[in-house]
Amino acid sequence: MPTLPTFTRSYTLDGYSYEVTPDVRRTQFYTGNSRQRYYYQNRNDIFNVRHVFSDSELATFESFVTDDLEGGSLQYTGPYFTSNAEYTGTLEMIDGAYTCELIPPNSWAVTYSFELKNRTLTEEANIYAVVNDLGTISNTELIVDLLAELVNQDWP
Amino acid sequence: MPDLTTVTDFPPWSIDYTFDQENAVTRSQGRGLKKQARYSKKQVTTASATRKLTGIELPYFEYFIRNECIDGSIKFTDRYKDGSGVQIGTIRIVNGAYTVVTNGINHTVTCQIEVFR
Numbered sequence: 170m171p172t173l174p175t176f177t178r179s180y181t182l183d184g185y186s187y188e189v190t191p192d193v194r195r196t197q198f199y200t201g202n203s204r205q206r207y208y209y210q211n212r213n214d215i216f217n218v219r220h221v222f223s224d225s226e227l228a229t230f231e232s233f234v235t236d237d238l239e240g241g242s243l244q245y246t247g248p249y250f251t252s253n254a255e256y257t258g259t260l261e262m263i264d265g266a267y268t269c270e271l272i273p274p275n276s277w278a279v280t281y282s283f284e285l286k287n288r289t290l291t292e293e294a295n296i297y298a299v300v301n302d303l304g305t306i307s308n309t310e311l312i313v314d315l316l317a318e319l320v321n322q323d324w325p
Numbered sequence: 326m327p328d329l330t331t332v333t334d335f336p337p338w339s340i341d342y343t344f345d346q347e348n349a350v351t352r353s354q355g356r357g358l359k360k361q362a363r364y365s366k367k368q369v370t371t372a373s374a375t376r377k378l379t380g381i382e383l384p385y386f387e388y389f390i391r392n393e394c395i396d397g398s399i400k401f402t403d404r405y406k407d408g409s410g411v412q413i414g415t416i417r418i419v420n421g422a423y424t425v426v427t428n429g430i431n432h433t434v435t436c437q438i439e440v441f442r
Contacts, residue, residue: 182427182428182429183428185426185427185428185429186424186425186426186427187424187425187427188422188423188424188425189387189390189397189421189422189423189424189425190420190421190422191396191397191398191420191421191422192396193396193397193398193420193421193422195419195420202365203439205398205399205417205420205421206398207395207396207398207399207421212391212396250429251383251384251387251425251427252380252381252383252384252427252429252430252432253380253429253430290384290387290388290391290392292384293384293385293387293388293391294388294392296381296384296385296388297384297385297388297389297392300332300381300385301331301332304331304332305332305334306332306334306335306381306382306385
């Protein structure tokens with residue numbers, strides 16, 4: 170599986186977002202009642218990202234999408250982050266489409282969306298257990314310390 | 326029922342909040358006459374809600390929704406706001422779907438929630 174080339178900078182934090190759309194089916198009854206049912210365990214979240222590239226990095230990126238990903242149709246290994254820890258996962262560009270905008274004089278803002286396949290929440294589970302043991306999430310210093318500790322220990 | 330209020334000081338849904346109140350009422354019209362009738366006492370309140378989270382509050386929230394609420398498909402106890410201020414009650418995320426905008430530290434979670442009042 171191709172791997173996204175390493176660039177000088179990762180995704181910009183400006184404009185980074187993701188959408189969680191699990192396979193949950195909803196039925197609305199005429200009486201006003203509604204019911205939701207969970208259909209499929211695996212979940213593919215959609216991330217919206219932005220890179221800022223130099224001329225040569227843009228050429229590298231476009232070559233990667235065109236040649237290695239066969240026009241963006243193939244899955245690849247690449248980075249994503251939730252909170253401020255970066256993970257690696259199996260990604261797939263949505264429709265192989267991306268947008269390039271010139272930032273004068275010679276930088277490019279490239280935006281696209283990718284689907285993260287079968288997102289797991291392993292580190293989230295660890296955080297959940299720790300916070301439940303503490304019983305509170307109100308200590309800001311503790312939050313930062315916990316985050317730093319987990320980043321330094323287990324996160325890739 | 327899963328309960329997000331057990332952890333103290335978890336931020337509630339913010340005041341960027343509008344809700345639609347739908348009542349189970351039918352309306353019929355014929356020959357200039359209009360008639361309304363209620364066919365159920367059920368009231369459906371759907372709100373567009375935003376939650377501002379910081380740091381590990383986001384992974385905590387995401388795991389709670391994914392694991393405790395079965396990908397957001399079931400109801401859970403949470404804080405919400407209405408005309409009486411901050412309330413604790415039963416809510417459910419519509420279709421389990423939400424959007425996160427983040428800069429790594431500050432996160433904004435947006436979704437549609439049903440409030441069972």
